[in-house]
Amino acid sequence: MNTNELKEAFITLYGKPADALYFAPGRVNLIGEHTDYNGGFVFPCALSFGTYLLSRKNDDKVIRFRSLNQPEVVETSLDQLQKPQGKSWVNYPMGVFDQFIKRGVTFPFGLDLLIWGDVPNGAGLSSSASLEVVTGYMLNDVFQTKYTRVEVAKIGQKAENEFVGVNCGIMDQFASANGKKDHAIFLDCNTLDFELVPVKLQGIKVLISNTHSPHKLDSGAYNQRVAECKKAVELISKVRPIHYLAELTEADFKQVESSLDSDPVAHKRARHVVTEVQRTTDAVKALKAGNIELFGKLMNASHVSLRDDYEVTGVELDTMAEEAWKIDGVIGSRMTGGGFGGCTVSLVKDEAIDSFIQKVGTAYKAKTGITPDFYVAEIGDGACKLA
Numbered sequence: 029m030n031t032n033e034l035k036e037a038f039i040t041l042y043g044k045p046a047d048a049l050y051f052a053p054g055r056v057n058l059i060g061e062h063t064d065y066n067g068g069f070v071f072p073c074a075l076s077f078g079t080y081l082l083s084r085k086n087d088d089k090v091i092r093f094r095s096l097n098q099p100e101v102v103e104t105s106l107d108q109l110q111k112p113q114g115k116s117w118v119n120y121p122m123g124v125f126d127q128f129i130k131r132g133v134t135f136p137f138g139l140d141l142l143i144w145g146d147v148p149n150g151a152g153l154s155s156s157a158s159l160e161v162v163t164g165y166m167l168n169d170v171f172q173t174k175y176t177r178v179e180v181a182k183i184g185q186k187a188e189n190e191f192v193g194v195n196c197g198i199m200d201q202f203a204s205a206n207g208k209k210d211h212a213i214f215l216d217c218n219t220l221d222f223e224l225v226p227v228k229l230q231g232i233k234v235l236i237s238n239t240h241s242p243h244k245l246d247s248g249a250y251n252q253r254v255a256e257c258k259k260a261v262e263l264i265s266k267v268r269p270i271h272y273l274a275e276l277t278e279a280d281f282k283q284v285e286s287s288l289d290s291d292p293v294a295h296k297r298a299r300h301v302v303t304e305v306q307r308t309t310d311a312v313k314a315l316k317a318g319n320i321e322l323f324g325k326l327m328n329a330s331h332v333s334l335r336d337d338y339e340v341t342g343v344e345l346d347t348m349a350e351e352a353w354k355i356d357g358v359i360g361s362r363m364t365g366g367g368f369g370g371c372t373v374s375l376v377k378d379e380a381i382d383s384f385i386q387k388v389g390t391a392y393k394a395k396t397g398i399t400p401d402f403y404v405a406e407i408g409d410g411a412c413k414l415a
């Protein structure tokens with residue numbers, strides 16, 4: 029589907045052309061996993077695929093949500109806009125409307141909306157965050173609320189926390205709103221200070237492998253990890269008051285880790301977070317210094333920590349990463365995103381791409397029975413108005 033076809037589809041469905049077309053990308057995280065809601069560092073980049081949104085004001089005072097990816101059409105009057113709709117996809121854009129209303133925006137008119145996205149669903153590449161951010165970006169434009177990109181990202185995160193019920197951190201929405209072509213975002217999730225770091229790798233591609241695993245990240249398992257980290261903070265705070273796990277360096281952690289003896293699960297979760305924050309800092313330094321080999325080793329170590337200490341991988345993600353590590357020309361490979369299913373991200377030398385896809389694909393299929401997908405990632409820009 030290209031944008032002209034999308035515009036045509038809008039006319040077919042609503043009888044008139046759209047007022048405007050917006051886009052927000054999905055993301056892939058290079059390193060720094062499950063650190064965002066612990067006040068740590070992340071290093072994601074926006075992708076060239078994402079979610080498109082066409083909108084048109086209407087005089088009927090209703091909001092019509094339609095998606096070319098979902099059969100379900102939801103039409104709601106303005107006074108029903110703040111009511112979540114079961115487990116429907118519309119909760120993502122509706123949650124963003126809810127945030128605008130909570131910030132004092134009133135709707136003198138309705139909106140006809142048409143959404144289409146090319147981020148594979150449930151792949152851990154932030155199809156939901158891109159939907160939230162494109163909705164926020166559109167409302168910011170329509171109501172001239174002048175929120176910054178950072179604020180639009182925060183609105184998207186709050187929508188997901190409060191309306192959808194996933195206690196996610198800020199990484200995905202931030203990357204979708206603030207991404208820059210050929211750059212990754214080194215973000216401090218505590219202060220929201222960030223730096224755009226060029227990712228122009230000579231002779232190396234960022235390859236995404238989709239496990240198509242049936243075990244999708246469900247909000248229950250994710251929220252459980254958030255709660256386990258909170259528990260670790262409470263236990264550590266008895267010997268050294270902290271707000272976030274990421275406040276601790278690895279040396280600090282050694283001094284206080286006996287406070288977690290009573291809770292081995294919280295201990296493992298905290299160890300992952302503290303070491304992952306350090307790996308992320310080291311990885312960004314390595315990239316800037318041109319030491320891509322070290323970057324790759326840190327990616328591999330990140331996967332091991334997510335597998336053994338954070339326990340968010342599973343047989344599909346582990347097989348995909350472990351098979352990748354065997355291939356000559358693979359610099360590094362790890363799961364990306366929330367985990368349990370979804371994708372791995374690998375840095376692969378150009379000449380090894382074909383054999384990677386062939387060998388990893390075959391071994392993965394043999395072990396799991398699932399046919400995977402592979403995409404060479406193009407790092408794109410953050411949210412924008414296209415027309």
Ligand code: GLA
Binds near residue numbers: 061062064198366
């Ligand atoms: C999901 C969440 C993010 C982040 C990652 C794990 O993608 O939405 O906030 O916590 O998992 O790094």
